[in-house]
Amino acid sequence: MVAVSLNALSLGRIEPSDEEAVRQWYELRCSVVRADQPDDPPPCWISERGRFRHPSPGADKTGWLARDAGSVVGACVLRLPMLDNLHNAEGKILVAPQHRRRGIGRALLSHLRVAATRHGRSRLIGSEVDHPLDPAAPDPAGRFAAACGAMPALVETRRRLEVDSVDPAVLVRLDAQARAKSEGYSLVQWVGSTPQRWLDDVAYLTGRMSTDAPLDALQWDAEVYDAARMQADETSSLACGLHMVTTAAVHSTGQLVGLTQIVGLATSPWFAGQWNTIVAPEHRGHRLGMLIKVANLRHALAQRPELRVIDTCNADSNRHMIVINEVMGFRPHRRMAEWQLDL
Ligand SMILES: CC(C)(COP(=O)(O)OP(=O)(O)OC[C@H]1O[C@@H](n2cnc3c(N)ncnc32)[C@H](O)[C@@H]1OP(=O)(O)O)[C@@H](O)C(=O)NCCC(=O)NCCS
Structure with missing residues (x-):
């Protein structure tokens, strides 16, 4: 697989009013849930679009779509708490299942690191990251987060x-x-x-x-x-x-x-x-x-x-x-x- 640097990807901000970009985010979310959590309901369009257009008041949220030769291959979101937790930022990274292990996840993480640091944040938290119950099952998110030097600070079970x-x-x-x-x-x-x-x-x-x-x-x-x-x-x-x-x-x-x-x-x-x-x-x-x-x-x-x-x-x-x-x-x-x- 070819390693991709951020320079080879085009990264476009998701404007909440840009219906097409929000739709592309939604479709990427659907493909990730289908691949990784097939027992879960598909994401809801009203909710996904709403989270961009009507964000909760305690945080600023910005999303970016990563395109390679015009197709969406991944996305990331940065959430900055504005009323408390001013040293923290929350990040989410999604890579389309057919484009994984090419370095896109790492490139998106570099982008989030720079953006969070620019806003004075000293910690990046990946919230509610999903893992399989069986420790022997494939766990792309866990392997990725550990490879990037993150720590599983709070371990939870979904019942x-x-x-x-x-x-x-x-x-x-x-x-x-x-x-x-x-x-x-x-x-x-x-x-x-x-x-x-x-x-x-x-x-x-x-x-x-x-x-x-x-x-x-x-x-x-x-x-x-x-x-x-x-x-x-x-x-x-x-x-x-x-x-x-x-x-x-x-x-x-x-x-x-x-x-x-x-x-x-x-x-x-x-x-x-x-x-x-x-x-x-x-x-x-x-x-x-x-x-x-x-x-x-x-x-x-x-x-x-x-x-x-x-x-x-x-x-x-x-x-x-x-x-x-x-x-x-x-x-x-x-x-x-x-x-x-x-x-
Ligand atoms: C986790 C995720 C973002 C990784 O994206 P990616 O583009 O495949 O990641 P990269 O190619 O940059 O991988 C970087 C390193 O992470 C590790 N890694 C990533 N996926 C892995 C896997 N399936 N198995 C083992 N190691 C893996 C490797 O060490 C890899 O480096 P290498 O390929 O040189 O060995 C992607 O699988 C995904 O979108 N998962 C669903 C959403 C999610 O859980 N996001 C969690 C972060 S918030």
Whole structure:
């Protein structure tokens, strides 16, 4: 295979208003998912386009397409946190399956390094990088990241719940056990954006996700969330067509003290991802985690009866969350890692 230097590739910025360039990004994403994660839903066009046109407010996002003789062979994205984590940058690199092992990945990484350094960032993080569960299976992303000198700072397992395999009697039992230990708390549920009266509490808990979930060796600072950022984040998610289902626990004092979310795409309604689950520290130990997760599973199924598969991702060191997920029936499906590279 011929080694390609960045000079031999033409690198064009993806302007969010350039429908053709965004479409080419989307098609590249589809080809990568087909090759590397065939059990996953195809990327959703509304979401992929939305992430360029309606980015979340906490970060600046720039993407580039790499072309060789006019055809798209790869792409990269740089995400710069703007409200916190000002020393960090997040990078994503995609190389079309038929153009791999030609040095394109390395060339795109050099580009991201230069761009991140120019913005004063001293660390580049590859977030939610996918790996196979079987350590003997091909792992292009892991081999690439290690060859480039990055460190797997946070190692996670993606677990999958096959909804049809859940025994309803198990959910009834888990719910009853949790209710017995959570006297003084009630549940609230919604679909879409957070009702105004809960915004401050939800913003507080969302910010705590960045400090309370284990980070292991990942150097990631506390994220600063308030009601305005929360609302802007949700506006962006809704513009991306996301279907967000939330259950929260409210203490008798009227404070919202725990929440969990299941989020689906506008397409592939059979699939959803588990997003944030958190209980405020002073309210832990009352089975609220189990209570809200079981209730939200039922809530999500009532909203989208086509739902068959839910994926959740946890740090391997997050023992408490993993126990709850395993008891509910989630089983290991893929590995994930946050790769960290000092610049
Ligand atoms: C990971 C990925 C970006 C690599 O792109 P690439 O263009 O094939 O990478 P390069 O050709 O620049 O490889 C650089 C080095 O990484 C290692 N490497 C890359 N792919 C590998 C593989 N499949 N097996 C073993 N080593 C591999 C090698 O050491 C390689 O150097 P060499 O070819 O001289 O031995 C590509 O496989 C991909 O797009 N995967 C899906 C998206 C993804 O997971 N991205 C992760 C980064 S955010």
